[in-house]
Amino acid sequence: MRMVVEPTPPSITAMSDVAQVLSTFADDLVAVGRRHDREAFCRVFEYFGPRIKTYLRKLGLDDDGAEDLTQDVMVTIWRRAGQYDPEKAAASTWVYAIARNKRIDLFRRTRTADADLTDPSLEPPSPTTGFEAVATEQMETKVREAIEQLPESQSELLRVFYFEDKTHVTIAEETGLPLGTVKSRLRLAMNKLRALVGNELA
């Protein structure tokens, strides 16, 4: 069945709009998990596919490689949607966790001598990390707000830290900042994120 993909909706800037849009993807993932709903899956693909591709490009993959791996992420999303629990995980954190795992897998494959990068049976995939099992939508909203409120000097570094395969030393060289400054700004950002969560498992 040939699906027509509509162009991506205009970019959303208001915080509450973002949260609202993203919460619809939780319903879509549930629909994919329960009844293999292709339209719901297409909506998830339309929004997250291009952003996962950006993520993979930032990590250094070329256009074809990023396209290919994004498709693999989407396949995994389809296959694992049955495990998605909207009570426990925000949709974008859950999607991010899968993309993150693909990154680790990629790293694992390229480190093995003579690895056939196209052989899916070479290694079992990384286990899901588990953080997405407790990173609720509520937490993600709080975290998004906290990141919005960070000084740009910290939020920019946070983005590079997550999305680019660069050591602290390289980041320091590229930004012209002292290494200590890079580390302390990341630590400040980390502390603010950590401060958002309680220490007890509710």
Added chain:
Amino acid sequence: MMKDNSVEDLLMAHAAGRLAPPVDFVVAMHLAMTNGPNVWHAAAYGAAGGAMLADLEPTPMMRSSIDAVFRKIESEPEEVEVPVTREFGNSELPEPLRKRIGLPLDDLPWREFSGVAEYDLGSEDDGYRTRLIRLRAGCGVPKHTHSGQEVTLVLRGVFWDGDERYRQGDLAFADSDVDHRPMADKDGDCICLAVTDAPIRLSGRFTRLLNPILRL
């Protein structure tokens, strides 16, 4: 032995996907086994990844991409599922770790010397070494001679490092600069999963493989 900042750094690096696979695995197992604050910290760091991913500028996909995805779904073999759950029923270990080890802990062919036993789980090409360590009750590890960093997850029992107590599910990070001598509690054996970045005996042109656990 354990610097609080180092474990937090490890958790955030894990959430950001920056850890080498053998280290990433141990941290993931820790998060599955512990009920402590680290779970929540990791969740916050993971949520940051989710929030930032959702806010990335999109890169256009090929128009045929969605069809390619459905073709892959239909034609490619189902990957081996190793979901991590936080309840492992009758097992003392999370499923991916159980599979990796392959045998119940008590059935492993431990190589023991003076109360300290080891079972090797393999070394990666880049020099990370993963192994299981069993300390008999009250026994300690001789002073380390390796010069790298080590991440340790307690699978069973308790060990002490000075006044610091590590029990089942706890994660410890050690820098070999600090002199430490972990000792199993006198009340029972202690079994740990440990990954070290073993010293690399390679010449200069392979220095990009020198990847300390916390890449600096």
